[in-house]
Amino acid sequence: MSAYAAAVTAEELALHGVPDSVRVNTIDNAGATILAAGSDEQRRRYCPGMAAGETVFSVLFTEPHAGSDLGGITTTAVPMGDSWRITGTKSWNARTSRAQFGICAARTQGHGDHSYAATGLFIVPLDHPRVQVEPIRTFNPEQFFSVRFDELVLPPDALVGKPGQGWSLVAEALGLERTGICFAGRARRWFDQLVAGLRARGELARAEDEHGLGRLDAEIRSSRLLAWRAVQGVVEGGLNAAAAAAAKWWTSELAQRVAWLAWELLGPAADRDAHFPDLALAAREAPGLTLAAGTSEIQLTTMATDLLDGGDPWEEQN
Ligand SMILES: Cc1cc2nc3c(=O)[nH]c(=O)nc-3n(C[C@H](O)[C@H](O)[C@H](O)COP(=O)(O)OP(=O)(O)OC[C@H]3O[C@@H](n4cnc5c(N)ncnc54)[C@H](O)[C@@H]3O)c2cc1C
Structure with missing residues (x-):
């Protein structure tokens, strides 16, 4: 398929x-x-x-x-x-x-x-x-x-x-992972659980004021679009390295931010919270998100190098 x-x-x-x-x-x-x-x-x-x-x-x-x-x-x-x-x-x-x-x-x-x-x-x-x-x-x-x-x-x-041929095969093998689709999915799941947990505790309005949850929701929606745009690049065979780096970097950083905000707001006790069954797992998984399939620093370097060379990450898809 x-x-x-x-x-x-x-x-x-x-x-x-x-x-x-x-x-x-x-x-x-x-x-x-x-x-x-x-x-x-x-x-x-x-x-x-x-x-x-x-x-x-x-x-x-x-x-x-x-x-x-x-x-x-x-x-x-x-x-x-x-x-x-x-x-x-x-x-x-x-x-x-x-x-x-x-x-x-x-x-x-x-x-x-x-x-x-x-x-x-x-x-x-x-x-x-x-x-x-x-x-x-x-x-x-x-x-x-x-x-x-x-x-x-x-x-x-x-x-x-x-x-x-190994090096080019390695780069291709990481293609789908670097679209960020899994990271965007995690961000959405964890955010929805965070909101459910806060609502159940009557703390949603205060958290929204203090932490801008609406904005975070919008960022998660846009990160999903970024990931899907990268998938389109994979399908069309035109996903360049900088576009993949942008998608991997942004989606993994965002999922990590959601996991740590959830930990901060709900705390370790929420581990047993029916509304946030993934809290402890998310907090433990979060550090690795920005390391696996290429660290954030490497993704930023890839983007910077491409832009300094005058590239447009989405050029081949426009
Ligand atoms: C959840 C998870 C699953 C993994 N699964 C696998 C797997 O199944 N198979 C496998 O082979 N590997 C796997 N890895 C390993 C992963 O590919 C490496 O951790 C990753 O490539 C980084 O390599 P490193 O750990 O050696 O860190 P290093 O490359 O030593 O980097 C250490 C730090 O230095 C920074 N750094 C390195 N070079 C530069 C540079 N040029 N400029 C700026 N900063 C730099 C990095 O960003 C990082 O912060 C997995 C890692 C994680 C977290």
């Missing part, structure tokens, strides 16, 4: 508070990458199971010393005849314990270089004795893991696309 259908699904799940990282990683990231750049055999082998919810993928891009700048990854994929030998450590990988496979970014040549050119994406089995998956405990409700590859030998058909 089209990216519109994917976006409608993503938005509805966010509006209904359904945890979405397994779906985002499996369908929007790994699935979309295999559909776009995988071989017929890879599509046949993995995609039906993903669509059925039976095959789960973990996204293995970030490393202990390379997150915002994936040009610095040190995981290597050394060619051995037709095969590849993978060595290195990934970190901050969400829900890996639920996954059978990972989609892993590794340096295919120029080991020790700092460049994007020689990155490949590989499908890796996670139940192999040369793969170690360990939990990382955090405040975030997400369960994070680190994944270590100790000279894991992969067959030739583990590579998705071509050896140097």
Whole structure:
């Protein structure tokens, strides 16, 4: 189905508070990458199971010393005849314990270089004795893991696309996430719960005076439009990096602001408030919103660079 259908699904799940990282990683990231750049055999082998919810993928891009700048990854994929030998450590990988496979970014040549050119994406089995998956405990409700590859030998058909194609595939894989559709959905859900909680306590009018809730409501509506405009860009194949950065930055910052305002106004006791069942979860999820899929600083840098170059983020859509 089209990216519109994917976006409608993503938005509805966010509006209904359904945890979405397994779906985002499996369908929007790994699935979309295999559909776009995988071989017929890879599509046949993995995609039906993903669509059925039976095959789960973990996204293995970030490393202990390379997150915002994936040009610095040190995981290597050394060619051995037709095969590849993978060595290195990934970190901050969400829900890996639920996954059978990972989609892993590794340096295919120029080991020790700092460049994007020689990155490949590989499908890796996670139940192999040369793969170690360990939990990382955090405040975030997400369960994070680190994944270590100790000279894991992969067959030739583990590579998705071509050896140097990894970086452009990573950028495309994050496409739907960067439209901000999930963040806009969260902002709406949390805001509606905040209003219901305040109304039940008879505090809505005072909160509106002191915190401008009407304005915040309007900002959430406009952030949804911004996200949908970005989705349109994905559908038409014309979403440029600055437009995606604007949508991701604004929607994630706004959802974070709503979560923290709710915490401030309703307080920890509201955790058990029937009107705001998500309060504690929202407060714990909020810090990660402006980090995952590219931090706010990186989105601002992308926008600034494009504008300084004389670009118009929406040019290709006008
Ligand atoms: C909820 C969540 C889910 C995640 N899921 C996954 C996953 O499934 N798989 C995966 O591989 N990764 C995942 N990540 C990791 C995520 O991609 C990284 O956290 C993110 O890319 C930032 O990298 P980092 O944590 O190494 O921070 P760093 O890149 O070290 O950044 C640290 C700080 O420095 C700032 N900074 C860095 N570079 C610059 C610059 N050039 N200019 C200005 N400021 C800069 C950043 O904005 C940030 O504030 C997830 C993260 C979160 C929060």
